[in-house]
Amino acid sequence: MRSCRKSKDIGRGFKAVLCGSPRTTSGVGITVSERFSDSIVSVERFDDRLMKIVVAAKERLYHFFSAYALQTGCSNQAKYEFWHLLDEKTAEVPLKDVIIVAGDLNGHVGATNDGHSCHGGFGYGSRNVDGERLLDYAESNNLTIVNTAFRKRDSHLISYYSGSTKTQIDFVLVRDRDRSLVTDAKIVPYETVAKMGA
Known part of the structure; x- marks a missing residue:
């Protein structure tokens, strides 16, 4: 199976750095402004569900992870392998560097923190097992789920x-x-994004 590991100009001064296999339903990518392209130190593509770009800015290194966790209904072994890889790669980042993990993490962390310090208390819905897995990952790596940290409309x-x-x-x-x-984090409704791209 050929792996789709490339960068692609997507217009308006942006480039998409992609990782995935053409015959699968998974794949990840990171969109980068061309003005930062000279600041990219490395691109690491771990598998169809996880990649990382390292950017040098303001005398620090920023590690941007793009992740696509397995859905509810997939095998526990496959889920374990995904979270183990993400955990391993997160732990490899030097303590002085900045970590940003973003993606479809396919877990419901719930509306309230219920004692989880990584949860800001402003989530949505009820928690599920995959959400617990996400909370465990965040807490074990001293990460905060920033889109639960700001009060937002649904x-x-x-x-x-x-x-x-x-x-x-x-x-x-x-x-x-x-x-x-x-300073803020929110979901931009698809309809808004579609209008912007038209």
């Missing part, structure tokens, strides 16, 4: 709609100590 929390089902499964995480770097 439309800026919900990232997946299917019929009457609404869930929050897309998340951004940063190191606890770098939480102040993030």
Whole structure:
């Protein structure tokens, strides 16, 4: 199976750095402004569900992870392998560097923190097993789920709609100590993005 590991100009001064296999339903990518392309130190593509770009800025290195966790219904072994790889790659980042993990993490972390310091208390819905897995990953790596840290209306929390089902499964995480770097986080409704791209 050929792997799709390339960069692609997507217009308006942006480039998409991609990772995935053409015959699968998974794949990840990171969009980078061309003005930062000379600041990219490295691109690491771990598998179809996880990649990382390292950017040098303001005398620090920023490690941007793009992740696509397995859905509810996939095998526990496959889920374990994904979270183990993400955990391993997160732990490899030097403590002085900044970590940003973003993606479809396919877990419901719930509306309230219920004692989890990584949860800001402003999530959506109820927690599930995959959400617990995400919370465990965040806490063990001293990360904060920043899109639970700001009070938002539901439309800026919900990232997946299917019929009457609404869930929050897309998340951004940063190191606890770098939480102040993030001044806001919200989901941009698809309709807004579609209009912007038209």
